[in-house]
Amino acid sequence: MPLLEVNDLHTYFYTRDGVVRAVDGVTFELAAGETLGLVGESGCGKTVTALSLMRLIPQPPGKITEGQIIFDGQDVLKMDDDEVRGIRGNNVAMIFQDPMTSLNPVLTISRQVSEALELHLKMDRSEARKRTVELLDLVGIPSAKKRLDDYPHQFSGGMRQRVMIAMALSCNPKLILADEPTTALDVTIQAQILDLLKNLAREFRTAFILITHDLGVVAGMTQRIHVMYAGRIVEKADTGELFANPKHPYTWGLLRSIPRLDEQRKQRLVPIEGLPPDLIAPPPGCKFEPRCAYRRDVCREKEPPLERVPNAKPDHEARCWGTQEGGWLVDVDWHSEIGDVRVLEEIKQEVASVPAEAAHAAAADANPGARKEGS
Amino acid sequence: MAVAFEKVRSTATAESGKNILTVNGLTMHFPLTQGIIFQRQVGAVRAVDGIDFFVQKGETLGLVGESGCGKSTTGRAILQLYKPTAGSVKFEGTELTTLGGEQMRRMRRKMQMIFQDPYASLNPRMTVGNIIGEPLEVHHLASGRAKTERVQELLKVVGLNPYFTNRYPHEFSGGQRQRIGVARALAVEPEFIVADEPISALDVSIQAQIINLLEELQEKFQLTYLFIAHDLSVVRHISDRVAVMYLGKIVEVADRQELYEKPLHPYTQALLSAVPIPDPAIESKRKRIILTGDVPSPVNPPSGCRFHTRCWKAQEICSEVDPEFIEHSPRHWAACHFPG
Numbered sequence: 001m002p003l004l005e006v007n008d009l010h011t012y013f014y015t016r017d018g019v020v021r022a023v024d025g026v027t028f029e030l031a032a033g034e035t036l037g038l039v040g041e042s043g044c045g046k047t048v049t050a051l052s053l054m055r056l057i058p059q060p061p062g063k064i065t066e067g068q069i070i071f072d073g074q075d076v077l078k079m080d081d082d083e084v085r086g087i088r089g090n091n092v093a094m095i096f097q098d099p100m101t102s103l104n105p106v107l108t109i110s111r112q113v114s115e116a117l118e119l120h121l122k123m124d125r126s127e128a129r130k131r132t133v134e135l136l137d138l139v140g141i142p143s144a145k146k147r148l149d150d151y152p153h154q155f156s157g158g159m160r161q162r163v164m165i166a167m168a169l170s171c172n173p174k175l176i177l178a179d180e181p182t183t184a185l186d187v188t189i190q191a192q193i194l195d196l197l198k199n200l201a202r203e204f205r206t207a208f209i210l211i212t213h214d215l216g217v218v219a220g221m222t223q224r225i226h227v228m229y230a231g232r233i234v235e236k237a238d239t240g241e242l243f244a245n246p247k248h249p250y251t252w253g254l255l256r257s258i259p260r261l262d263e264q265r266k267q268r269l270v271p272i273e274g275l276p277p278d279l280i281a282p283p284p285g286c287k288f289e290p291r292c293a294y295r296r297d298v299c300r301e302k303e304p305p306l307e308r309v310p311n312a313k314p315d316h317e318a319r320c321w322g323t324q325e326g327g328w329l330v331d332v333d334w335h336s337e338i339g340d341v342r343v344l345e346e347i348k349q350e351v352a353s354v355p356a357e358a359a360h361a362a363a364a365d366a367n368p369g370a371r372k373e374g375s
Numbered sequence: 376m377a378v379a380f381e382k383v384r385s386t387a388t389a390e391s392g393k394n395i396l397t398v399n400g401l402t403m404h405f406p407l408t409q410g411i412i413f414q415r416q417v418g419a420v421r422a423v424d425g426i427d428f429f430v431q432k433g434e435t436l437g438l439v440g441e442s443g444c445g446k447s448t449t450g451r452a453i454l455q456l457y458k459p460t461a462g463s464v465k466f467e468g469t470e471l472t473t474l475g476g477e478q479m480r481r482m483r484r485k486m487q488m489i490f491q492d493p494y495a496s497l498n499p500r501m502t503v504g505n506i507i508g509e510p511l512e513v514h515h516l517a518s519g520r521a522k523t524e525r526v527q528e529l530l531k532v533v534g535l536n537p538y539f540t541n542r543y544p545h546e547f548s549g550g551q552r553q554r555i556g557v558a559r560a561l562a563v564e565p566e567f568i569v570a571d572e573p574i575s576a577l578d579v580s581i582q583a584q585i586i587n588l589l590e591e592l593q594e595k596f597q598l599t600y601l602f603i604a605h606d607l608s609v610v611r612h613i614s615d616r617v618a619v620m621y622l623g624k625i626v627e628v629a630d631r632q633e634l635y636e637k638p639l640h641p642y643t644q645a646l647l648s649a650v651p652i653p654d655p656a657i658e659s660k661r662k663r664i665i666l667t668g669d670v671p672s673p674v675n676p677p678s679g680c681r682f683h684t685r686c687w688k689a690q691e692i693c694s695e696v697d698p699e700f701i702e703h704s705p706r707h708w709a710a711c712h713f714p715g
């Protein structure tokens with residue numbers, strides 16, 4: 001039995017401008033001790049997925065409208081608030097992106113770390129304090145005992161993220177959700193934190209979901225990767241397989257558009273043309289179709305399912321008409337064939353033309369002009 | 376220190392025909408004061424502390440370092456957006472630090488800046504046409520109809536629809552806004568552009584669009600860039616030469632291939648090894664140099680070599696003597712007692 005099972009999760013936000021479909025049918029599972037990377041750009045729904053797992057979606061405007069989240073045999077969405085609180089911070093812990101804002105500035109470090117210990121493990125003050133020192137030592141905070149009564153502002157960014165990790169580990173969770181844990185940090189500090197997370201996960205056999213936009217970070221950290229786009233998972237594969245044999249045009253685009261430190265000679269980057277999708281009015285067919293240089297008519301009409309792909313490992317799935325059995329992209333070499341040049345030009349024109357939010361205004365502008373010409 | 380200065384100066388003069396910008400001993404200290412009525416200075420944030428480098432015409436010099444190392448301050452001090460505490464900045468032979476307001480304004484036609492945050496660097500109450508047209512008016516380059524036409528031309532150059540002139544910044548996405556920022560910088564036909572983290576606020580898939588745009592524009596208009604960034608992969612991609620900064624000092628400068636293949640300074644080596652590579656096969660084999668500790672405060676930097684507190688090669692001399700910035704091989708400078 002998997003530790004975590006997410007079935008057809010839908011999380012929507014009801015805003016003045018319309019319904020934002022932030023997560024729109026996400027299904028995946030995670031075994032105990034497994035490490036999973038959720039990769040995608042901002043707005044693709046990766047953070048909302050994580051927050052939904054912990055039932056931390058602000059409501060209203062947000063709402064989990066459909067789906068099932070089974071953690072350790074229990075349906076999280078059917079729990080009452082007390083039951084959820086019993087899991088949160090206990091069996092499932094979270095590390096947030098910004099260590100500057102996710103610690104309470106007016107409480108000492110020891111109060112914040114020992115809170116979960118007292119609440120979930122029913123330790124008394126002095127026990128909790130002792131355990132806090134051990135935890136801070138574990139995450140590599142020098143002279144932890146002396147720093148117990150310091151406040152967050154007395155720590156640097158990297159040290160604060162270590163405190164966050166200590167808090168996450170405090171109740172021996174079965175699952176850690178790490179949401180961009182190193183994005184706010186410098187490269188050398190990022191290396192320290194990733195190294196720490198990796199060692200701890202190995203030592204405690206904790207499953208973790210690492211959420212990031214940086215393909216480099218997940219490459220060295222996780223066993224499996226799910227790539228998200230516009231609230232959906234568009235590709236699932238083993239980490240090695242995903243980088244060696246990616247199948248979705250969006251994944252190709254991501255891999256081609258980032259400069260690599262080991263790049264041999266100066267070559268032009270191939271960006272993903274076009275703009276990120278509008279989640280209030282997503283395209284009817286494949287969500288990536290408006291930016292895809294390999295698109296065909298079918299892509300606009302019908303959304304492809306997430307399905308096994310040919311010439312790949314059995315658990316490799318992609319959501320693309322082209323790379324599925326009999327599709328036109330099955331044998332494409334994504335390194336050299338960057339798609340139809342004409343289509344690329346079309347997409348570039350779209351960037352140059354009307355901005356998404358102004359589409360309505362532009363339509364309103366255009367009409368009177370047209371009328372004038374007609375008369 | 377003196378020797379290091381001479382070194383730079385000798386190369387600078389040898390190739391002075393090509394140098395568009397020469398920076399010598401540039402220092403920027405921000406005073407820390409105490410007291411309300413009688414303020415007295417109790418110290419200084421030594422953001423930039425005596426750096427020397429040059430930029431040649433048509434090249435891109437990448438300036439990398441971690442946050443707080445003084446790279447943005449360097450960019451701003453070069454454009455005289457801050458008044459440098461000491462040192463000289465020569466642009467095409469003209470000393471900028473002693474120029475008066477009006478003269479400096481005239482110089483700014485030749486040097487422009489692209490900012491990091493496309494959300495904060497465009498006035499939300501101005502239309503795109505006014506944003507891009509403002510420098511044209513300030514420098515008396517065009518007005519009226521000619522201005523409108525020039526703005527439309529600039530929008531086309533940066534890949535936007537020329538009929539956007541009456542729209543406001545909030546109608547655009549981050550990538551499109553950054554294109555507007557680029558168009559504004561290009562309006563006065565500058566020769567030199569300081570790009571301060573121009574892509575770090577953008578999404579991964581959009582970053583490449585802006586990098587390509589900057590490269591295309593460089594070819595088209597023979598621009599010279601000082602490209603400031605913290606991402607070493609991006610800097611490697613776009614730069615001809617790279618300068619690495621640590622705590623207000625430049626610790627190493629070299630041609631890009633040389634720097635990434637044979638880094639001399641331990642800090643450069645650690646930085647390079649810390650950058651994750653999107654390839655699990657390579658990632659599993661790489662040996663990482665994990666630096667311990669954090670960057671010290673620029674208010675009270677360590678004695679001697681500033682990196683010695685985190686350096687695994689450090690010996691006694693490192694905490695006592697500040698290493699000189701020496702040319703170890705042609706066009707490859709580094710400041711370290713034990714380079715290599």
